[in-house]
Amino acid sequence: MKYLDCTLRDGGYYTNWDFEKETVNTYLESMNQLPIDYLEIGYRSNPLPGYLGEFFYCPVPVMEKVKEISNKKLVIMLNEKDVTPSHAEALLLPCKGLIDMVRVAVDPANFKRALKLAEKVKELGFDVGFNVMYMSTWAERKEFLTQIKEVEGLINYFYMVDSFGGVYPEDVKNTIQLVRSQTSTPIGFHGHNNLELGLINTLTAMDNGVEIVDATITGMGRGAGNLKTELLLTVLSSQGKLNFDFNALSKAEDLFSKLQKKHEWGTNLPYMVSGANSHPQKQVMEWVSKRYFSFNSIIRALSNQSKGIEDNLKLPVLEFNKEKQYSAALIVGGGPSVVKQQDSIEQYLKQNPNIVVIHASSRNAMCFESTTNDQYFCLVGNEGHRMEEVFGDTTKVKGKCVLPPFPRKMGTYVPSLLKDKAYELSEVSFTTQFKNTHTSLAMQTAIELSIKDVFIVGYDGYSGESMGQKEQEFFMENEYLFDQAGKRGLNCRSLTLTQYNNIKQKSIFEYI
Numbered sequence: 066m067k068y069l070d071c072t073l074r075d076g077g078y079y080t081n082w083d084f085e086k087e088t089v090n091t092y093l094e095s096m097n098q099l100p101i102d103y104l105e106i107g108y109r110s111n112p113l114p115g116y117l118g119e120f121f122y123c124p125v126p127v128m129e130k131v132k133e134i135s136n137k138k139l140v141i142m143l144n145e146k147d148v149t150p151s152h153a154e155a156l157l158l159p160c161k162g163l164i165d166m167v168r169v170a171v172d173p174a175n176f177k178r179a180l181k182l183a184e185k186v187k188e189l190g191f192d193v194g195f196n197v198m199y200m201s202t203w204a205e206r207k208e209f210l211t212q213i214k215e216v217e218g219l220i221n222y223f224y225m226v227d228s229f230g231g232v233y234p235e236d237v238k239n240t241i242q243l244v245r246s247q248t249s250t251p252i253g254f255h256g257h258n259n260l261e262l263g264l265i266n267t268l269t270a271m272d273n274g275v276e277i278v279d280a281t282i283t284g285m286g287r288g289a290g291n292l293k294t295e296l297l298l299t300v301l302s303s304q305g306k307l308n309f310d311f312n313a314l315s316k317a318e319d320l321f322s323k324l325q326k327k328h329e330w331g332t333n334l335p336y337m338v339s340g341a342n343s344h345p346q347k348q349v350m351e352w353v354s355k356r357y358f359s360f361n362s363i364i365r366a367l368s369n370q371s372k373g374i375e376d377n378l379k380l381p382v383l384e385f386n387k388e389k390q391y392s393a394a395l396i397v398g399g400g401p402s403v404v405k406q407q408d409s410i411e412q413y414l415k416q417n418p419n420i421v422v423i424h425a426s427s428r429n430a431m432c433f434e435s436t437t438n439d440q441y442f443c444l445v446g447n448e449g450h451r452m453e454e455v456f457g458d459t460t461k462v463k464g465k466c467v468l469p470p471f472p473r474k475m476g477t478y479v480p481s482l483l484k485d486k487a488y489e490l491s492e493v494s495f496t497t498q499f500k501n502t503h504t505s506l507a508m509q510t511a512i513e514l515s516i517k518d519v520f521i522v523g524y525d526g527y528s529g530e531s532m533g534q535k536e537q538e539f540f541m542e543n544e545y546l547f548d549q550a551g552k553r554g555l556n557c558r559s560l561t562l563t564q565y566n567n568i569k570q571k572s573i574f575e576y577i
Contacts, residue, residue, distance in 0.1 A: 067277040069253075070096060070294050071105035072321070073120050074142055076285035079328040082107060083118030091320050092282070093134040098313035099298065102277075103166065105140040106131055109156045111147055128163040138165040142196070143186075145171050145178070150185040157189050166221065168194035173202075173209040180212075183219055194222040196255060200240060201232050201343050213247035222253045222277055227266065230259025230289050230332075231340035234269040241273045251276035256292055258284055259332050259340025263292035264300065283321040288349060289336035335363040342367060366474055378479065379471050383488035385513040389439070391421040393518035394511040395560075397433070398503075399426035400525030402561035407432045409573045410522055413560070414438050416577060421514065422464075425507035427452045429523055430462075440464030443506040444487070449478040459483050467510050469493065469501050495553040499542045508550045519550070519557045522573070526564025540564075 072092065073084065084092075096104055106128070107120030119127050123141055131139060141164050148156065157167065167186045171179040179195065186193050195216060203210065216223055225240055232240075237254065244252055254270035256263045256279075267278050280297045284290035295318045301307040325331070332340075339349040349363065395414070397403060403410065414420060414436050422440040424430055427448055433440065442452065444466050456462055459482045466479065466487040479487045493500040493509045511519050524543065527536045547557055547567045559565070560573040 066271065067102040068100065068297070069103040069105060069140065069277055069279045070101045070281060071140075071255075071279055071291075072281040072285055072294070074105045074107045075281050075287055075291060076321075076330075077107060077118065077120050078287040079285065079330055080324070081116065081118045082121035084120065088320055088324070089131075090134060092317055093131060095313045095317035097134075097136050098310050099317075100307050100309050101294070102138060103140050104131075104135060104137045105142060105168065105279075107141060109141045109143060109160065109167075111152055111156070113147065123160075125159050125163070128160065132163050139163065140166045140168055140194070142168045142170055143182070145169050145175060145182055148182065150182050153182065153185040153189060157186065157191065161190065164191065166192040166194055168196050168222075168224070171195050171197045173197060173199060173206050176209050176212050177215075180215055180219065183216075187219060192222075193220040194224055194253065195220050196224040196226050196253075198226045198228040199343075200225045200227045201229055201236065203240060203243070210243065210247070213244060216250050217248050220250060223248065223250045224253035224255050224277075224279075225270075225275075226255045227257050229340050229343040230257030230263075230336070231343050232256075232266060233262065234265055237266050237269045238273050241270065241275065245274075253277040253279070255279040257286070257289055257340070258291055259289040259336045261332055264296055267292050267297060268300070282317050283325050283330075285321055285325065285330055288330075289332040289340065290330045335367065338363075338367045380468060380479075380487050380489040382491045383465065383467060383513075385515075391439070391514055391516055392417070392419045393520060394421050394423050394514065394516045395438075395520045395522065396423045396425055396507045396511065396524075397429055398521070398523030398525070399428035400523040400561070402525050403429040403432055403523040406522070406561055406573055409577060410560075411436065412577045413573060420520070421516070423507045423510050425503040426523070427455050430455050434461065434463075436463075441510055442466045443503050443510065444468045444479065445501060445503050445506055448503070449480050449483075452483070453480050462486065467506060469506060474501065496546055496549040499546060502542060502546070504543050504546045508546060508553075508555065511555060512550075512553060517554060517556055519555050520571075521557060521559045521563070521568060522561045524559060524563050524565055524568070525561065 107123045109123050110121060141160065169179055169182060183193050183195065223244060241252060252275045254267055254275050256266045270278060280292040280294040282294050284293040295314050298307060298309060298314060302309065335349050418438060420438055422433060422436065422438050424440065424442045427442055428451065441464055442462065453459055459480045462483060466483055468487065468489045470490050470492050490509055493505055495509060495512055496505055499505055527540055544565060544567055547565060550557060558569040558571045560571055563570060
């Protein structure tokens with residue numbers, strides 16, 4: 066029985082494949098003292114757009130440093146969708162003497178193509194593992210099932226990958242039997258933990274004859290993550306199957322537990338629903354990481370997907386050409402500066418009754434309860450629920466609710482008392498990215514109202530310790546949208562203090 070830990074490779078989805086040197090060194094030294102046979106340290110990849118860290122590309126100096134510290138067999142992964150046999154030599158020849166095995170991430174739909182890549186990898190002198198994804202769908206892929214036998218004598222391990230984290234022990238047992246009927250190649254199992262079945266599925270795989278299994282420290286991995294290495298080793302130790310130094314295991318676990326508090330991997334209700342219904346981890350991970358999508362919104366979206374429904378509510382399109390002409394718009398964000406400057410903002414609106422108020426977030430909406438200016442409320446993701454919390458009685462809402470164009474990926478929730486005030490945009494045209502965010506909705510509303518001058522309050526930004534990864538992503542999205550709005554002709558000025566660099570800084574006090 067062999068054990069592979071892929072913390073640096075699978076965990077990289079949360080850190081963009083960057084880890085502190087101290088973290089990597091401590092991890093490698095701890096692994097040296099544990100009964101782990103293989104360490105998968107990352108990907109080897111052709112250049113891809115955007116920033117991806119050192120363990121996504123695994124340059125030679127990084128591999129050499131790992132090899133210098135580690136006493137384990139080292140593994141890297143190729144993503145078959147981005148790598149062809151013609152790339153193999155350039156990517157893998159520098160790995161000679163450093164890497165023992167190359168695993169290939171394989172979509173069953175591309176299995177024949179992946180076999181050619183495997184031939185090239187084998188020719189270059191590496192052991193080869195096939196991580197064949199979407200295990201829960203294999204029974205429906207008749208053509209793929211007939212192709213499994215072609216791995217015979219070509220690869221060293223044929224991995225069953227529970228990509229959606231939704232298989233049960235009986236599924237594991239049946240799939241092993243299916244693969245065994247096609248090939249005598251050693252079988253591996255890589256389970257995700259959406260339904261918290263990573264441990265029992267792995268133990269079932271071991272009981273049914275697989276030769277190698279994967280795990281990661283603290284379960285760090287894409288989406289809901291994987292089986293915890295420390296849990297697997299602890300169980301096997303209690304069964305008398307393994308003997309090791311728990312102090313070494315504790316060092317690694319302590320280190321990654323701190324990272325877990327920051328990045329929050331692990332299962333939750335949306336991941337559970339996605340696992341149970343075989344939905345892609347990537348999409349759910351993206352939704353969960355966005356602050357403006359509630360679990361309820363995500364679950365509704367997943368439910369719609371399962372039923373083949375695009376959306377659950379079609380709303381009237383707001384006809385802006387019938388709206389009155391405004392001199393400017395005041396876009397209100399959720400920052401605390403709105404409460405701090407409430408009196409000044411209220412005075413400003415009294416002096417300018419022809420300015421329309423657009424609430425990108427309803428967090429500060431009660432500050433505008435007494436204003437007589439026209440108001441719009443942008444409803445994205447969780448915002449309908451937040452309005453209920455903010456107002457208590459939503460009959461107090463003065464104005465119209467604006468939602469993204471139909472169909473909305475997240476489904477639609479509109480408070481029942483606001484349905485006669487709810488409308489949708491026909492399109493979001495000023496940007497090609499982040500179309501379903503609060504800021505994009507607010508900017509598009511201003512554009513549809515033929516407004517050029519946009520004043521902004523409550524977009525404070527973040528600084529210091531409040532600037533975590535999620536806040537940084539949120540900040541960068543807004544910076545991009547402000548830039549796109551400027552290119553569309555909107556003259557944006559912040560009347561409260563802001564950390565955003567591409568908004569002109571003004572003061573509310575100079576206008577009152």
